[in-house]
Amino acid sequence: MTVRWFxxxxxxxxxxxxxxxxxxxAAIALALTMAGLWVGxxxxxxxxxxxxxxxxxxxxxxxxxxxxxIYLSMAFWSVLGLxxxxxxxxxxxxxxxxxxxxxxxxxxxTGALWGKPMWGAWWVWDARLTSELILFFLYLGYMALSSxxxxxxxxxxxxxxxxxxxxxxxxxxYFSVKWWNTLHQGASVSLTRSASMAQLMLWGMLLMALxxxxxxxxxxxxxxxxxxxxxxGHTDWVQALPEVAGVKA
Amino acid sequence: xxxxxxxxxxxxxGYGLYxxxxxxxxxxxxxxxxWQARIAHMNALALARTEHLSEKx
Amino acid sequence: MNAFFSLxxxxxxxxxxxxxxxxxxxxxxxxxxxxxxxxxxxxxAMLRQIGPGVLWVGALLASILSLPRLFxxxxxxxxxxxxxxxxxxxxxxxxxxxxxxxxxxxxPLVALxxxxxxxxxxxxDVLGMLSLSLLLGTPVLSCIGAVGAAxxxxxxxxxxxxxxxxxxxxxxxxxxxxxxxxAMQSGLGAQAHVSILLxxxxxxxxxxxxxxxxxxxxxxx
Numbered sequence: 404m405t406v407r408w409f410x411x412x413x414x415x416x417x418x419x420x421x422x423x424x425x426x427x428x429a430a431i432a433l434a435l436t437m438a439g440l441w442v443g444x445x446x447x448x449x450x451x452x453x454x455x456x457x458x459x460x461x462x463x464x465x466x467x468x469x470x471x472x473i474y475l476s477m478a479f480w481s482v483l484g485l486x487x488x489x490x491x492x493x494x495x496x497x498x499x500x501x502x503x504x505x506x507x508x509x510x511x512x513t514g515a516l517w518g519k520p521m522w523g524a525w526w527v528w529d530a531r532l533t534s535e536l537i538l539f540f541l542y543l544g545y546m547a548l549s550s551x552x553x554x555x556x557x558x559x560x561x562x563x564x565x566x567x568x569x570x571x572x573x574x575x576x577y578f579s580v581k582w583w584n585t586l587h588q589g590a591s592v593s594l595t596r597s598a599s600m601a602q603l604m605l606w607g608m609l610l611m612a613l614x615x616x617x618x619x620x621x622x623x624x625x626x627x628x629x630x631x632x633x634x635x636g637h638t639d640w641v642q643a644l645p646e647v648a649g650v651k652a
Numbered sequence: 653x654x655x656x657x658x659x660x661x662x663x664x665x666g667y668g669l670y671x672x673x674x675x676x677x678x679x680x681x682x683x684x685x686x687w688q689a690r691i692a693h694m695n696a697l698a699l700a701r702t703e704h705l706s707e708k709x
Numbered sequence: 710m711n712a713f714f715s716l717x718x719x720x721x722x723x724x725x726x727x728x729x730x731x732x733x734x735x736x737x738x739x740x741x742x743x744x745x746x747x748x749x750x751x752x753x754a755m756l757r758q759i760g761p762g763v764l765w766v767g768a769l770l771a772s773i774l775s776l777p778r779l780f781x782x783x784x785x786x787x788x789x790x791x792x793x794x795x796x797x798x799x800x801x802x803x804x805x806x807x808x809x810x811x812x813x814x815x816x817p818l819v820a821l822x823x824x825x826x827x828x829x830x831x832x833x834d835v836l837g838m839l840s841l842s843l844l845l846g847t848p849v850l851s852c853i854g855a856v857g858a859a860x861x862x863x864x865x866x867x868x869x870x871x872x873x874x875x876x877x878x879x880x881x882x883x884x885x886x887x888x889x890x891x892a893m894q895s896g897l898g899a900q901a902h903v904s905i906l907l908x909x910x911x912x913x914x915x916x917x918x919x920x921x922x923x924x925x926x927x928x929x930x
Contacts, residue, residue, distance in 0.1 A: 444661075455665030459674045466678070485923075505681050513674040520670050540877040547873055551864045560927040561860045565874055568856060568920060572878050575909075579881035583888065618682070622689055629693040636700035647700045 412489045414631045415640050421624035428621035432614050439610030447603040456520050460604070463513035465612035466506045467531070469619060470538060471573075473503030477545070478570035481563035491627070493559025494634070496566060497549060498626035502619050504542035510535050530584035534577045541569040555634060712797050713805045720809030723782075730778060735817050738771040742825045753830045760829030761839060761890035767825075768818045768843055769879055772850045775814040776875070777867045779806060779858040780925065790929055793922075800918040803925070807855045807917065815847030831894075838893035845906040846886040852917035853878050859924035882909060 411417050443461035450457040477496045484492025514532050515525045526532070545566055552558035635641050642648060655661040664671045724731055745763045746756055783789045783806075792802050822843050823836040831839065857875040861867045889902035 449665065454667060456667035456670055458664070458667075458671050462674055462678045502685065505685060509678055509681060512677050516670040516674045520667055537877045537880055540873070544874040544877065547870055548860060548864075551861070551866055551870055557927060557930070561924065564856075564920070564924055564927065565860060568878065572881070575881050576877070579884040583884045586888065622685065625689050625693065629689065629696045632693070632696040632700050636696070636703055641700055642703070646697055 412487075412491050414491055414494075414635055417491055418628055418631050421628050425621045425624040425628075428617050428624065432617035432621055435610055435614035435617055439607055439614050442603060442610055443607030447607050448601055453521060456517070457604075459513050459517040461607050461611050463510060463517055464608050465615045466509040466513060467535060468612055469615045470503055470507035470510055470535065470542075472616070473499050473506065473619060474538060474541070474566075474570060474573070477503065477566045481566040484563050485560060485567075490559075490634070493556075493563065494627050494630040495623065496562060497559070498623045498630060499619075500542060500546050500549075501626075502622055504539065504546065506615070507535060507539040507542055511539060528584065530577075530581040533584065534573075534580045537576050537580070538573065541573075545569070710801075713801050716802055716805040717809045717812075720806060721812065724809070724813040731775070731813050731817075734771050734774045734814060735821060737774055738767050738818060738821060739825065741767040741770060742828065746828070756829045757831060757894070760826060760831050761835070761894065762887045763829070764822055764825055764839060765843075765846075765883055765887040765890070768822060768847065769850065769876075769883060771818060772814060772847060772854060773872050773875065774868070775810065776854040776858045776871050777861075779810050779855055780862055781858075784862055784929075789925065793925065793929060799922045799925075803855070803921045804914075804918040807851050807921070810855070811848050811851040815843075815851050818847055819843045835890060835893050838899055839890050841903065842886040842889040842899075842906060845903065845910055846882045849882050849906075849909050849913045850879060852913040853882075855917055856920045856924055859921045859928060862925070862928040882906070885909070 411420055439461065443458060447458070449455060477499050480492045480495040480499070483489065484496065511532065514529075514535070518527050518529075518532075519525050545562055548565055549558045549562035552561055632641060632647075636647075662668055662672070742764060745759065749755065749759070780789060783792075793799050819840055822839050826836045826839050854871065854875050857871040860874065861870050864870060885902045885905045889899040889906065892899040892902055
């Protein structure tokens with residue numbers, strides 16, 4: 404099993420694997436999206452309190468989940484990269500970051516659009532929204548650091564370290580923001596649904612979350628292939644690739 | 653089906669702006685991301701090809 | 710241990726020779742604290758309410774100003790590499806640099822804050838909690854900030870980049886530090902806040918030298 408893992412840790416072999424995987428993942432993502440939207444908009448009932456406005460959760464909640472899952476994945480690959488000194492780990496982390504940042508932004512945007520009709524304000528200092536905002540800053544910090552350093556190896560490893568430090572801090576940040584939130588607000592304003600959510604609503608959210616997961620895997624595979632070409636472009640195996648060598652001169 | 657007419661669907665019980673503002677931004681960002689990834693890939697291939705050609709000559 | 714103290718002493722001596730850099734960060738703190746009443750208005754009741762937060766944010770920003778300097782000069786001299794390759798425990802030496810940094814940049818903020826607190830009409834017991842919270846919080850800022858400084862060694866856009874990296878990580882310290890002062894103000898008692906600040910201080914002092922050494926090794930290779 405160990406041999407298999409390190410086999411795919413080489414950019415050359417991963418390139419092929421990712422190339423075969425991403426079209427399937429994209430197709431799965433598309434199918435799941437359509438299923439999720441069908442359940443969410445076609446089947447799920449109207450909410451008693453929030454009317455039709457609640458349907459934003461079908462993107463808001465999955466986007467929040469993905470922004471957190473992706474950050475954890477970045478931390479995972481960062482630990483792997485610093486421990487085993489593999490080039491691919493740095494590329495995975497770099498490929499994950501923009502998508503994670505996008506989902507964090509979407510979470511904030513959809514959260515605001517959900518909050519406005521419900522609570523009357525475009526932004527509420529809800530504990531989860533505030534933590535999401537800080538997570539967004541953590542993403543921006545990682546992306547700024549890794550693009551500011553010219554040397555690719557150093558950029559990867561510095562980024563890995565900040566990703567790990569950030570990941571360790573996320574629970575601490577969340578705890579402190581929750582504390583701050585309960586201290587400063589009488590009634591806790593919460594955008595989370597109560598436990599008694601209709602089955603179909605849960606299904607819709609789940610399908611959309613899986614769709615976003617498949618999409619993330621697809622786009623990360625695609626992006627890592629791009630990074631591999633960029634970084635290993637001078638090597639023989641890349642030069643021999645049909646998409647590089649097969650240009651009709 | 654939940655919706656009687658298409659206009660009911662777009663109106664979304666009065667929440668149309670918010671719901672479609674959310675879905676629209678989601679779709680927009682996903683498409684932008686995919687487009688950006690594709691362009692980056694094409695550029696990387698083009699760069700690798702120039703190295704290839706310079707080696708051939 | 711000898712090396713630790715001599716490094717701290719050396720950094721303090723160097724800081725003394727470059728007084729201007731240290732003092733300008735302190736003056737920044739003073740200026741920022743004065744900007745808020747100018748922007749918002751001088752009503753005493755409102756100033757008392759925003760005072761703890763404003764002073765904490767001012768201290769935070771002033772701490773960040775001094776971070777790029779932490780490793781920069783020694784890196785340019787080659788001393789950092791020399792220390793890294795020597796037989797001395799690198800983590801301990803890094804801790805020494807962080808201590809010296811705090812003594813020069815953080816401790817003066819602790820001393821200055823109560824004076825500025827008078828501008829916000831804060832009563833003596835609140836001023837005392839302000840100092841205590843800053844006393845516990847600024848070392849954490851130095852520890853976390855040092856990691857940011859180490860990662861961005863020699864990178865263009867260093868100062869702003871450090872701020873972007875490090876400010877999100879400062880949020881817990883800010884929440885509990887400013888919260889402690891506000892708790893004191895409202896008479897609720899700040900024991901919980903102080904305990905949590907202590908709970909953040911000890912791991913920070915313990916783990917930061919380790920993370921910094923890793924970051925410096927990444928930067929110097």
